[in-house]
Amino acid sequence: MKSADTSLKYTLRLIWAYKDVLRNHFSPIFKWYAKNFRTRQIAAAERLQGKNRIEVAFLLTIPGMWKSDYLFQALSDNPKYHPYIVIYPYSVFKGFDKQEIDATIENTRRFVEAKGFEYIIPYDAKHNQWEDIKKTLKPDIVIFTTPYKDIPPQYFIYNFKDTLTCYVPYGFSSLNLFKINYDLIFHNLVGLHFVETEIHKQTATEHSRNKGENIVVTGYPGTEVFLRNDYIPNDVWKPQTVAKKRIIWAPHHTIDGDFAISSFLQFCDTMPKLAMEYSDKVQFVFKPHQLLKFKLQQIWGLERTEKYYRQWQEMPNCQLEECSYIDLFLTSDAMIHDCGSFTTEYLFTRKPVMYLIKNEDFVSKFSPFGLMSFNNHYQGRTENDIRNFIESVVINGNDPMQKQRGDFFDKYLAPHEGKMPSEKIIETIENAINGGMRE
Numbered sequence: 001m002k003s004a005d006t007s008l009k010y011t012l013r014l015i016w017a018y019k020d021v022l023r024n025h026f027s028p029i030f031k032w033y034a035k036n037f038r039t040r041q042i043a044a045a046e047r048l049q050g051k052n053r054i055e056v057a058f059l060l061t062i063p064g065m066w067k068s069d070y071l072f073q074a075l076s077d078n079p080k081y082h083p084y085i086v087i088y089p090y091s092v093f094k095g096f097d098k099q100e101i102d103a104t105i106e107n108t109r110r111f112v113e114a115k116g117f118e119y120i121i122p123y124d125a126k127h128n129q130w131e132d133i134k135k136t137l138k139p140d141i142v143i144f145t146t147p148y149k150d151i152p153p154q155y156f157i158y159n160f161k162d163t164l165t166c167y168v169p170y171g172f173s174s175l176n177l178f179k180i181n182y183d184l185i186f187h188n189l190v191g192l193h194f195v196e197t198e199i200h201k202q203t204a205t206e207h208s209r210n211k212g213e214n215i216v217v218t219g220y221p222g223t224e225v226f227l228r229n230d231y232i233p234n235d236v237w238k239p240q241t242v243a244k245k246r247i248i249w250a251p252h253h254t255i256d257g258d259f260a261i262s263s264f265l266q267f268c269d270t271m272p273k274l275a276m277e278y279s280d281k282v283q284f285v286f287k288p289h290q291l292l293k294f295k296l297q298q299i300w301g302l303e304r305t306e307k308y309y310r311q312w313q314e315m316p317n318c319q320l321e322e323c324s325y326i327d328l329f330l331t332s333d334a335m336i337h338d339c340g341s342f343t344t345e346y347l348f349t350r351k352p353v354m355y356l357i358k359n360e361d362f363v364s365k366f367s368p369f370g371l372m373s374f375n376n377h378y379q380g381r382t383e384n385d386i387r388n389f390i391e392s393v394v395i396n397g398n399d400p401m402q403k404q405r406g407d408f409f410d411k412y413l414a415p416h417e418g419k420m421p422s423e424k425i426i427e428t429i430e431n432a433i434n435g436g437m438r439e
Contacts, residue, residue, distance in 0.1 A: 014149050018158065024185045034188050034210060037161055041191040045164040045432040048140055054433075056083040057139035059155055061090035062104055063111040063323040064290045065145040065170035067222030070422040072117055078426075085112050085119040086133055088155050090146075100294060111323050134159055141429065145170050147186035157189050164432060166192040168425070171341025172220050173200055174370030175261070178207035181367075187214075192432065194425055196220040196344075197412065199369045216428050219421035222341075225326050226348035227415050233330035237283060238319045245282045245394050248328055250337035251356075253291035255299070261365055263338045263358040264292065270383045271336075272311060272318075274390065279317045281395055285328055286312035287321050289339060334394045336386065344373040350409055352399050354378040354389045372412070376405050 015021055023033040048054055056075055060066055075083040087108050089101050105121070112119045122131040132154040133139065143166045149156055157165055167190045173181050182204040187193060193214045195201050205212030225231050237246055249271050251264040275284045286309075296305040312320040321328060329335075335346050338356045343366075346353045355377040366374055378393065378401065380386050392398045419427075431437070 017153050018149060018156065020158070020185065030185075030188075030209065037189045038191065038210075038214065040162050041164050042432070042437045044140075044162045045191070045437060046435055048164070048433045051140070053079075054081050054141060055137070055139045056081050056141045056143065057133060057137060058083060058085045058143045058145065060085050060087055060108060060112070060145050061151065062290050063108055064325075066111070066324075067145070067170060067220070068143070068168050068422075069115065070224045070228075070420065071143075071168070071221050071425055074422050074426060076117075083118070085117055086137070086155075087112065087119055087121045088130060088151060090150055100297065104290070107323065130154065132159070134163070139163060141166065143168060144186070144190065147184050147190075149186075157186050164192075164429070165190045166194065166425075166429065168194055168221055169196075170222075171339075172196055172222065172344040173203075173340070174343040174367060174373055175340040175365055176367045176370070177340075178203065178367070182208045182212075190214060191437070192216055192428055194218045194221075194421075194428070197369065203367055203369070216424075218424035218428065219415060220345075221421040221425065223345055223348045223413070224421050226330075227420060231326075231330075233327040235331055236321070236327045237285070237331060238317070240283055240317065242280075244280075244317065245334070246285070246332045247282055247390065247394060248285045248287050248325075248332050248335040248337070250287040250325075250335060250339050250342055251289065251292060252337075252339045253289040253295050255292070255295055261338060261340070261358055261362070262289075262292075263356040264288075266358065267356060267383075267386070268308070270386065272315070274383070274386060275315060275318050278390060278395075279315075282390060283317040283319075284312075285319055285321050285332075287325055287328060290322055293322075334389075336380065336389070340370065343370055343377070344413075347373060347376055347405060347409060348413055350402075350405050352378065352389075352393045352401065352405075354380045354386065354393075356380045356386075369412075372408070376401060376408050 022029045024030060058068060058072065072083050075081040087105060089105055109119065109121060120137070122133050122136065124131050130152045141164045142160050144157065145168060147167060153159065173196065187208055188210045191214060193204070194216055195204060196219060198217055201212060201215050201217050204215050252262040254260050254262045255264050293305060293309065309320055312318050329346060329349050332351065334352045335342070336354045336356060337346070338358065343355065355374060357379055363371065378389050380389065
């Protein structure tokens with residue numbers, strides 16, 4: 001097992017792989033490069049006018065970054081478009097366990113296959129390399145699900161200068177990670193960056209070097225399922241002999257580093273303890289961020305990490321879920337978490353939710369919208385806080401924040417203008433093709 005890379009080593013490795021010292025770190029060159037990049041994308045989009053079938057590649061690394069079911073289906077139903085998913089590896093530069101990376105690719109394949117969506121894994125086994133899909137598949141539009149560089153360079157935005165590129169964020173932005181969410185080189189180059197609300201657009205405009213010129217407010221595709229009436233969730237919970245309340249525990253992966261907001265190490269022993277304590281009344285799902293396992297393997301080692309995950313699978317009133325969470329959300333009674341995106345996403349269910357607070361500077365970690373979402377949570381700092389939430393709010397139904405959550409949903413989360421996010425995204429893409437991106 002390799003140890004975690006140091007920040008300098010990791011940075012140098014990325015600079016070498018992406019060759020972006022000048023275009024990313026020197027302002028005059030960046031401005032010229034970004035302007036040229038977006039101009040060429042506009043031209044590429046307009047060349048698609050009149051094309052009989054437009055090839056649309058969704059780039060995906062891990063299941064948790066997929067938020068585009070309705071968008072993909074809508075494109076599939078339109079004879080003008082041919083969408084498919086490209087599955088490729090994540091975290092190739094961080095020294096993570098290769099076996100775990102390969103397992104994640106297989107997990108993603110099963111996830112996509114279960115949805116019945118067309119997919120491609122462009123790995124050339126003969127030459128032991130990942131193919132350059134720009135040359136082999138030649139997509140007309142590329143839709144990214146992640147803005148990061150922890151991927152083979154041929155799948156990063158630099159490789160798609162003459163292609164219309166779009167970004168569907170993998171989380172509902174709630175934290176004050178303004179650079180990470182809005183001002184990476186990726187955000188400044190992508191042709192269309194779809195965001196959740198007007199508040200998010202304002203935040204992006206304030207914090208991105210391109211002043212949000214590529215930002216389009218569409219609503220968040222990942223929560224569209226909660227806004228529709230046509231989805232019937234699967235009951236994915238482990239069968240119990242008697243009916244029990246259902247609670248999700250969803251810890252984030254940021255257990256170390258400069259932005260360590262995850263409370264996992266504080267409550268990793270508390271949560272299984274409480275699960276056993278309330279085994280006759282409550283069943284729990286351990287729903288970790290998919291990168292948490294990578295992090296724990298580097299801190300705890302492989303054996304301890306596997307043992308911890310295994311106990312959640314083996315306890316009779318508990319289970320481990322590492323993939324999709326839509327069915328979990330819709331069939332749960334409550335959630336306990338410390339995830340940025342879930343801070344808003346779970347509010348779409350209008351069910352009670354608790355945020356586990358790592359330390360008292362947590363307020364400074366939220367974006368303006370994220371803080372609004374956080375204020376609709378019960379707050380957990382101690383084991384007793386969690387116990388009171390389980391007993392009073394979940395088991396006994398004493399939920400004084402219920403009306404507040406409903407009002408927040410109606411004001412900020414309910415669909416406006418009568419259009420779902422997927423509809424708005426497709427309208428925006430077609431507008432770009434028809435010349436609507438020109439200044």
